[in-house]
Amino acid sequence: MFSFVKLSALLLLVPFVASAPTDVAERATAIDTTSHCVFHPGQFDSVVAGSYTLFLDQWGASGASSGSDCANFVALTGTTVSWKTVWTWTSGSSTGVKSFTNINLNANLNKQLSAIASIPTTWTWSQSTSSVVADVAYDLFTSNTAGGSAVNEIMIWLANFNAGPISATFNSAGQPVPVVSNLSLNGHTWNLFFGSNGSNNVYSFLPTSGTITSFSGDINLFLKYLTANRGVSTAQFLTTVQGGTEATSGSATLTTSAFSVVIN
Ligand SMILES: *[C@@H]1O[C@H](CO)[C@@H](O)[C@H](O)[C@H]1NC(C)=O
Ligand SMILES: *[C@@H]1O[C@H](CO)[C@@H](O)[C@H](O)[C@H]1NC(C)=O
Helix, strand or coil, X not given: CHHHHHHHHHHHHHHHHHHCCCCHHHCEECCCCCCEEEEXXXXXXXXEECCEEEECCCCCHHHEEEEEEEEEEEEEECXXXXXXXXXXXXXXXXXXXXXXXXXXXXXXXXXXXXXXXXXEEEEEEEXXXXXXXXXXXXXXXXXXXXXXXXXXXXXXXXXXECCXXXXXXXXXXXXXXXXXXXXXXXXXXXXXXXXXXXXXXXXXXXXXXXXXXXXXXXXXXXXXXXXXXXXXXXXXXXXXXXXXXXXXXXXXXXXXXXXXXXXX
16 A cells, blocks of 8 residues: 555656656656565565666575565666665574675676677765675676576675685685785776685675775776686676675665666
8 A cells, every 4th residue: 555655656746757858868767766675584576777677686585594685776867776775684594695685787688798898887885884794796697698597607896794705715714815816907906716606606806905885997897807817708698787785694774876887
């Protein structure tokens, strides 16, 4: 009932918005901004806005003893979306990731890496606390075929909140060991980690220090680095591009004031 009232109000506004004499490119698009929640043990939920889908994606929620995850779009202007997620997880049978609430790009996917000119993106965000186990990251997948199952997963972490990347190698202190250190790309310095999570190769670029709360650049440069230096084939198809938070435990609100990604 509540959401029906909200939807009716939204629909009533549409004719006025549409007739306003604003520049078409700058006009905010009417979208579903209501909060979508899933509670433990949970199920997947999603909502579409423009070229994006907001996925709650609580793939590991069965490993929590309790928790919840809510998310909503705030606004969409052109290809720039703002969104928010509020999550809380207590680890139960698993100390691993509970949810990857993310913005998934739906446009221009399934190109071969050799055919991609650029993937410009911006992401500006803030989080209520760093006292959680989580990351804030882009997650890309490639496959042998268009729309096929994942062969490679490429993560670009903007923040590491007491979590760690998939790695095949750990030092005696239990820390993951990078396969490449101090790599300069897109104006930041990264360590590259590599391992398998049982289903696909996982390449993770992590900032060498600190968090990047305002990222702007071409994430195709990370793919080009892997094809030029790490044996990833340029014949792979880019099947998935997402940006979100892998949440393991704790409670946090992640607020994204601007997220945009386009495949050219
Ligand atoms: C990376 O850079 C840091 C800081 O300059 C330095 O201490 C470290 O030795 C470098 N690591 C490698 C493997 O070159
Ligand atoms: C590993 O595997 C699954 C497929 O089961 C994949 O969807 C997931 O994102 C993976 N990556 C990481 C970093 O755990």
